[in-house]
Amino acid sequence: MAEEKKWYTGMFSTEDWWSFWIGLFFVLIGIVAAATGVDLSGWVIGFEKWVDISNVLQPDHAGMMSGISSLIVSYIIFTIATCIGAYFMGMDMKKYFWAWTIIFWLSAIVYVFSRHAYIQATSIERADFGIGWSLSIGGAHYIVALFVGLLIGNLAPKSFREFMYHGARPEWFIKIAIVFLGCKLGMKVVDSAGHALTLLLVGACATVAAYLLFWPLVYTLCRKGFKLTREWAATLASGISICGVSASIATGGAIRARPIVPVMVSSLIVVFAVVELVILPPVLTYTPWFNEPMAAASSLGLTVKTDGADAASGAITDQLMRTRAQEELGVQWEEGWITSAAVMTKIWIDMFIGVWALVLAMLWLYYVERRPDEKVQKMEVWWRFPKFVLGYFIAWIAVGVLGMTVIGGEAMDWGIHPFESTGRHLFFILTFTSIGLVTNFRKLKEENMGRLALAYGLGLLFIIIPLGWIIAYIFHNGMMPPTVG
Amino acid sequence: MSQEQQDFTEEVSHEAEPWEEWESKLVKYSLIIGVAALVVFGALVNLFVLP
Numbered sequence: 227m228a229e230e231k232k233w234y235t236g237m238f239s240t241e242d243w244w245s246f247w248i249g250l251f252f253v254l255i256g257i258v259a260a261a262t263g264v265d266l267s268g269w270v271i272g273f274e275k276w277v278d279i280s281n282v283l284q285p286d287h288a289g290m291m292s293g294i295s296s297l298i299v300s301y302i303i304f305t306i307a308t309c310i311g312a313y314f315m316g317m318d319m320k321k322y323f324w325a326w327t328i329i330f331w332l333s334a335i336v337y338v339f340s341r342h343a344y345i346q347a348t349s350i351e352r353a354d355f356g357i358g359w360s361l362s363i364g365g366a367h368y369i370v371a372l373f374v375g376l377l378i379g380n381l382a383p384k385s386f387r388e389f390m391y392h393g394a395r396p397e398w399f400i401k402i403a404i405v406f407l408g409c410k411l412g413m414k415v416v417d418s419a420g421h422a423l424t425l426l427l428v429g430a431c432a433t434v435a436a437y438l439l440f441w442p443l444v445y446t447l448c449r450k451g452f453k454l455t456r457e458w459a460a461t462l463a464s465g466i467s468i469c470g471v472s473a474s475i476a477t478g479g480a481i482r483a484r485p486i487v488p489v490m491v492s493s494l495i496v497v498f499a500v501v502e503l504v505i506l507p508p509v510l511t512y513t514p515w516f517n518e519p520m521a522a523a524s525s526l527g528l529t530v531k532t533d534g535a536d537a538a539s540g541a542i543t544d545q546l547m548r549t550r551a552q553e554e555l556g557v558q559w560e561e562g563w564i565t566s567a568a569v570m571t572k573i574w575i576d577m578f579i580g581v582w583a584l585v586l587a588m589l590w591l592y593y594v595e596r597r598p599d600e601k602v603q604k605m606e607v608w609w610r611f612p613k614f615v616l617g618y619f620i621a622w623i624a625v626g627v628l629g630m631t632v633i634g635g636e637a638m639d640w641g642i643h644p645f646e647s648t649g650r651h652l653f654f655i656l657t658f659t660s661i662g663l664v665t666n667f668r669k670l671k672e673e674n675m676g677r678l679a680l681a682y683g684l685g686l687l688f689i690i691i692p693l694g695w696i697i698a699y700i701f702h703n704g705m706m707p708p709t710v711g
Numbered sequence: 712m713s714q715e716q717q718d719f720t721e722e723v724s725h726e727a728e729p730w731e732e733w734e735s736k737l738v739k740y741s742l743i744i745g746v747a748a749l750v751v752f753g754a755l756v757n758l759f760v761l762p
Binding site for chain 2: 428431434437443701702
C-alpha cells in the first residue's frame, strides 16, 4: 500500500526542500553576522578581474584571510552543506562527494582564468589594469564553464560521464543561488522599495497571461500538427510553456503518464535551454532590446525553460548589457536588476505549476481516465509548489524588513553580501558547469526523438519566443535598472 | 537498434486519440482567459504602474 502523503512529505528528502534549507541556512548566517557584527560570512570566495594572478582570489570581506584560504574554506563549508543534503536525499555519498569535488575545482579553475582582464575588463577599466585592449565579455566565466561542461558531458568516456551525473545537479545549485538572490532583492528593497515591488507586480501579471496562452497553443500544435498522444502532448506543452523539467515531471505525475514521457521531454528541454542560453543573451543585448533591458530580461523568464538556464542567461544578459551601457551610454546600471527580472517571471511561472498540475489532474480524472468518483486533493497544489520559491521570498522579506528596521541597511549589506553576491555567483558557475555535464546532445539522434524535437523547436520558435517577447514588452516597457549612485 | 530505442519508438509512434470536446473547451477557455488577462492587466499596468 502506498504511503499516505502529508503536508510535510519530502521536507528532508527532496532537492527542492534542500535548496530551501541550505539557502536559508546561509542567509541566516549572514543575518546573524549583520546583527552581531561577528564576521561569520566574510569567508566566501570571490573571483576578481586580474592581470596579476595573485590578485584573483579574494574573500568577500577583504583581509579576513588569504584568497587561497578563502577558496579552501568555501570548498569545505559548501561541501559539508551539500553533502548533508545529498545524504538525506539518498544519493550515493562517495560518488556525490568526488563528482562534486571535481565540479567545484573545475569551476574554480575556469572562473580564475576567465576573469582575466583581457577577457572581461570594460573599456573604462582598462587603464586600471594597465592594458590597451580587452574583449569586454562580461560573464565569460559562465560561458566557458558551460562549454567545458559540454565537452566533458559529450566527449568524455561514458563511464566518467555517468559518474559525473552523481554530482552535477544544476537545478539544485541554481535553486540555492535563487534563494540567495532573494537576499539581493531584499537589499534592493532597502535601497529602492518601489522598484522591487513594481518588478514583483508586473512579473506576476506577465506570467498569468503567458501561461494561459502558451499551453493551449503548444498543446494544439502537438495534438493536431504532430499527432501526438495526449500524454506526450500535455507533458511537452507543460515543459515548453511552463517551467521545463519541473513542469513536465509535475504534469507527468498529474496525468499519470508513463515514466518515459517526462524523462524524454526533460532531456529535450535541457538541450534546447542550453541552445537558448548561448543565443538569447547576445541577441537581446545587441538588438533594440538593449533599449528595454528589464523587458528583455523578463522575456528570458518566459522563454528559457529551466530555472538554471534562465537565471544563467539572465546573469549573462545582465553583464553584457551593463558592459554595453557603460561603454556606449556612459551609464552604470546597478548589477542584479536584469538578472532579477529574468528570475522573477520564472519564479511566478514556477509557482503556478502546482495550480496547473491540479487542473490537469482533474481533467484527466474526469475526462480521460473517466473516474468521476475519485477526488483530486487540494493539497496537490502544495505538494507541487516549488519550495525553493518559499526560501526566495523568506530571504527577500527577512533581509528587506530587518535591513530597513532593526539591523540597518549598511550592516545588513556587510553581513549578507557574501551570500547574496559572491556566493550566488559561485553557485551560478557550478550550475553552468553542471548544465554542460548533464546535457547530452546524443539524445537528439535517438530514433523518433526528431519528431518531438521538431514539435518543441517549432513551438519555441513560433509560439513561445514571439509571444514571450510581446508579453514581456507589454508588462515591462520603459522599466530601467537603477543607476549606480 | 537497441531495445531501449525500440521501446521509445513505439511509445512516440502510438496512434493519437481523437480530439475530444473537452480538449476544445480547455484550449478555448485558456485562450479566452489568457487574452483577457493580457488586455486587462496590460492596460492596468501601463496606466498605473509603468513609468
